[in-house]
Amino acid sequence: MYDDDEFTLDESRNSMQKAALIAIYDALTYRDMGLEVDVRGIVSALFDDRPYEDCGYFVKACLVMAMKHFNEIVEAYNKLMRGWTFDRRNRVEQAILLLAYAHFYYVEPEVEKGVVIDIAVKQAKAYLDMKDYKFVNAILDNALTHAE
DSSP states (O other): OOOTTTOOOOSSHHHHHHHHHHHHHHHHHHHHTTOOOOHHHHHHHHTTTOOGGGSOHHHHHHHHHHHHTHHHHHHHHHHHOSSOOGGGSOHHHHHHHHHHHHIIIIIOTTSOHHHHHHHHHHHHHHHSOTTHHHHHHHHHHHHOOOOO
16 A cells, blocks of 8 residues: 555644554554554554654544444444445555544544545545545445534
8 A cells, every 4th residue: 555665754634644544554454364453563663663652643543443443433334335345345445434434533523524535535546446436435425424
C-alpha cells in the first residue's frame, strides 16, 4: 500500500489521515496473519520510532477505536452490503472503511459526515481501482448516520 521512501510524516491533517490509514492496514495484516495486533509498535514505527506517548493522537485514537470496535464495525457494514461481506473486500478498502467509521463515531463524533466521506473517497481514488471509490462513497453514505 505504501513505500517507505514516499511516505514522510508531518503534523498536517492530511498526513495524519494517511498515517491512520497505514496503521489500520498494518493492524489488519497482523489480524490476517493470526498475530496479536501491536498497536504501540505500529504507531511508533510510523512516527520514526518515537515513543508511543509522543505520537499523533489522531492516529492512535483511530487505530485503537477501529480495533476495539472491529466486530461491531464489520457487522454494521455487513448489514449494508448486498451480496458481499466485509471480509471479501480487499485489505486497503477495509482499512479505509474502518478508518472512516472510527473517525466519525469514536474519534471526532462532531465531524461532518461529508468531510469523512470526502477523505475516504480521496483515499479510495488514490489506493483502489477507479470504480471502487463509488462503493466507498455509497456504503459510507448509509453507514455514517447520526440522529439529526
